Amino acid sequence: xxxxxxxxxxxxxxxxxxxxxxxxxxxxxxxxxxxxxxxxxxxxxxxxxxxxxxxxxxxxxxxxxxxxxxxxxxxxxxxxxxxxxxxxxxxxxxxxxxxxxxxxxxxxxxxxxxxxxxxxxxxxxxxxxxxxxxxxxxxxxxxxxxxxxxxxxxxxxxxxxxxxxxxxxxxxxxxxxxxxxxxxxxxxxxxxxxxxxxxxxxxxxxxxxxxxxxxxxxxxxxxxxxxxxxxxxxxxxxxxxxxxxxxxxxxxxxxxxxxxxxxxxxxxxxxxxxxxxxxxxxxxxxxxxxxxxxxxxxxxxxxxxxxxxxxxxxxxxxxxxxxxxxxxxxxxxxxxxxx
Numbered sequence: 526x527x528x529x530x531x532x533x534x535x536x537x538x539x540x541x542x543x544x545x546x547x548x549x550x551x552x553x554x555x556x557x558x559x560x561x562x563x564x565x566x567x568x569x570x571x572x573x574x575x576x577x578x579x580x581x582x583x584x585x586x587x588x589x590x591x592x593x594x595x596x597x598x599x600x601x602x603x604x605x606x607x608x609x610x611x612x613x614x615x616x617x618x619x620x621x622x623x624x625x626x627x628x629x630x631x632x633x634x635x636x637x638x639x640x641x642x643x644x645x646x647x648x649x650x651x652x653x654x655x656x657x658x659x660x661x662x663x664x665x666x667x668x669x670x671x672x673x674x675x676x677x678x679x680x681x682x683x684x685x686x687x688x689x690x691x692x693x694x695x696x697x698x699x700x701x702x703x704x705x706x707x708x709x710x711x712x713x714x715x716x717x718x719x720x721x722x723x724x725x726x727x728x729x730x731x732x733x734x735x736x737x738x739x740x741x742x743x744x745x746x747x748x749x750x751x752x753x754x755x756x757x758x759x760x761x762x763x764x765x766x767x768x769x770x771x772x773x774x775x776x777x778x779x780x781x782x783x784x785x786x787x788x789x790x791x792x793x794x795x796x797x798x799x800x801x802x803x804x805x806x807x808x809x810x811x812x813x814x815x816x817x818x819x820x821x822x823x824x825x826x827x828x829x830x831x832x833x834x835x836x837x838x839x840x841x842x843x844x845x846x847x848x849x850x851x852x853x854x855x856x857x858x859x860x861x862x863x864x
Contacts, residue, residue, distance in 0.1 A: 527570045536564040541661040585618045587830060588641035590632060592648055593624045596710040596746065598773040601817065602647070604801060605669065608823025609645060616831050618642075632662070643830040645669060649680075651717040665833025667826045670719045675842050679833070681825045684844035685720045688815045689727025691847050692769045692797050695813070697735040700858035701767035701795065704732070704739050705758035707751070707779070708771050711743040724771055724799060740765065746774030748782075755782055766858040770798040770812075780809045795855035802850065811852040818845055 533540045538561060546553050546561045553561075564570075589609055591602060610620045621641050623632065632655075635641050642664060646655065649670030659666050660677050668680040696704055706728060708714070709721045725741065732739040740763060742754040758765055770779055776798055780790050788794050790810045798805055798814045805814035825843060832838035 527568045529570070532561065532564050532568060532570050535568055536561045539658075539661075541658060545663075583642050583834075584640060586621050586641045587613050587618050587827070588621045588623055588632060588635050588644045590623045590644065590646045594648070594712075596712045597648065598746070601773050601801065601819065604817075604819035605647065605823050608820045609827055612824045612827040616827065618827075632659070643667075643834055645826050645830065649719050651719055651722060665830045665838065667829045667833075669822055669826055671723070671842055671844070672719060675840075677840050679829050679838060679840050680842045681822055681829065682720065682844060683818055683822065684846060685723035686727040687844075688799060688847040689724040689729075690731040691727075691815060691849055692799070693728050693731040693735060693737060693739070695797060695849060695855060696767040696769070696795060696858075697731075697737050699767075699795065699855060702737055702858070703764045704737055704767040704769060705763075705765045706739055706741045706769045706771070707754050707758075707775065708741060708743045710745045710772070710774075714743055721771070728769065739769075744772050744775055746772070748775070748778055751775040751778055751782060755786065759786065759788070765794070767795045767797070767855070770796065770800075773800050773804060776800055776804060776812075777808065780812075784809075791854050791856040793859065795858070797855050805850070805852065810854055813849070813851045813853070813855045815847045815849050818848070821845060 529540055529543050533543045536543070538557060542553060542557065543561055546558050587609075589606065591606065593599065593602070606622070613620050621635065623635065632644055644659070644662065644664060644666045646659065646666065647669045649668050649672055651673040653672050656672060656678070666678060668675070668678055670682050671680045693704065706725075708725060713721045714725070728739055729741075740758055742757060744750045744754045758768070768779070770776055779796065783790055783794060783796075790796050796812055798812045800814055800817060801819065802814065802816045805812040822845065829838055
């Protein structure tokens with residue numbers, strides 16, 4: 526099947542240029558337009574008829590871009606998706622879920638074929654390669670996440686930098702001076718995914734200010750990886766008395782594995798997590814945590830798109846303040862004699 530990407534390659538133009546020729550939403554030079562239409566004819570490309578009326582029609586559909594990579598925690602991702610779908614229905618809109626790791630090409634194809642009116646993008650990297658193409662779209666775009674340069678784009682997310690700072694501040698105020706960090710999978714940091722790198726940045730910067738030592742261990746989503754991380758973190762010479770966990774996939778095993786190693790929570794080691802409240806509360810020992818506000822973020826993202834569709838939403842970055850709930854898994858650091 527011939528796609529809009531094939532047409533763009535044949536005509537020697539970008540996918541967005543083909544989109545604009547089809548939709549008429551931006552002026553394209555006569556020469557380029559003729560070249561694109563000649564490629565469409567020669568390749569036998571048949572765009573949705575709605576693409577040519579995109580400027581004056583609405584589908585009442587929002588596209589949600591969320592690549593389902595193996596290093597993402599699906600239950601947490603689905604909390605965001607559920608919130609977005611529920612809020613979209615409040616505005617009489619449906620949601621088209623795009624899960625392929627196909628960059629911006631798939632988004633352009635969906636918009637050009639008049640299948641969606643606006644776009645929400647998740648799993649945003651610091652220097653996300655999709656951003657230039659997303660900025661070219663002539664429809665509202667909202668990112669759940671904040672890139673290094675958000676200029677011209679609307680973004681909403683938890684303030685992960687402040688969240689990381691809050692975990693260290695909380696433990697430091699309790700007298701902890703050596704802290705372990707069980708982080709997201711290594712590939713998440715390698716991609717420089719925004720939420721993970723900002724959370725880690727908040728931890729490390731605050732640790733320096735508070736003269737706290739932090740031992741960082743990215744952790745793959747498996748029991749074996751968690752066990753290896755704890756082997757490294759619980760060496761006696763490190764003297765770790767507090768543990769920060771930002772990895773929902775292994776969170777359920779953290780307390781159990783600590784107990785197996787004769788480490789009581791919180792008497793021997795304090796634990797604080799960044800995760801949804803329901804997950805923190807459901808552990809064998811309910812965990813002090815900073816909440817991931819998936820419901821609130823999803824609602825705000827859809828509301829931003831609705832205002833954008835009404836022509837009332839300038840680009841803005843909205844960061845939600847962290848909310849820390851103390852469930853008793855963090856206490857004053859034990860003295861050297863107690864250990």
